[in-house]
Amino acid sequence: MNHNQFLDYNSAYPCPVCRHGEISSLALMEAYACNFCQHIFTANLEKQVLKMADSQIALTWFWNGQNWKGVNREGVDMGWRYGIAAGLFVILPTSIVSTAAYLFPAMPGSNLSWLPIFWSFFTFFAHLSFLFWLVIEYYQFPVNLYLNSLARRLLRLFQRGGSGI
Ligand SMILES: [Zn+2]
Structure with a gap:
């Protein structure tokens, strides 16, 4: 075209x-x-x-x-700064928590020896999922509009088909 x-x-x-x-x-x-x-x-x-x-x-x-x-959403020169900030946002807390877990290990054999490792993973995934949520929030608007218009169009097709019977 x-x-x-x-x-x-x-x-x-x-x-x-x-x-x-x-x-x-x-x-x-x-x-x-x-x-x-x-x-x-x-x-x-x-x-x-x-x-x-x-x-x-x-x-x-x-x-x-x-x-x-x-126009508003593609700041090319800002992109890499957001990338670094996003990386730090996930890596920094995770490394702090896991360093603490490494420096102060739980007593071997104690009931809570799994906790520092679990906490490190938890920190990593919590921050990662928050980041995902931000990205989805940021880009979801046109996606939502598209799905909405698609649903509206399908609904209209169904209504037209229903009234024809
Ligand atoms: Zn359109």
């Missing part, structure tokens, strides 16, 4: 939300609508930027001629 290299109101573009439908401009309006998820977008043609109009959260995409780039 060939899309216009520049964002204008005469062409159709892939939908940045569901990545399934096509957005095209509404008649006599400076806005786009998706033919699949039915979300409404407004555009800034000078900046080649598309904004979601019917969402509480300001989602913005930049048209690079081929596809959409998330």
Whole structure:
């Protein structure tokens, strides 16, 4: 599918939300609508930027001629810093706990000798799962929208099928 290299109101573009439908401009309006998820977008043609109009959260995409780039969510120069912070967030507490377990071992044969090792693993997985949760929270929004629109479409198909009988 060939899309216009520049964002204008005469062409159709892939939908940045569901990545399934096509957005095209509404008649006599400076806005786009998706033919699949039915979300409404407004555009800034000078900046080649598309904004979601019917969402509480300001989602913005930049048209690079081929596809959409998330404007707010893809800070390239910030990415590695987040990566290091995320790594430290998991590694630091785990190493502190396991170092403590190594330096102060429980009495061999005592009932709680498993506890320091267990605690080290627990710290590691607790922090790792918190990190996962953050990442999912961060990226879930478009995923949710996509699933929602898919569910809505399926529901409509079922309703149409039901009324036909
Ligand atoms: Zn869509």
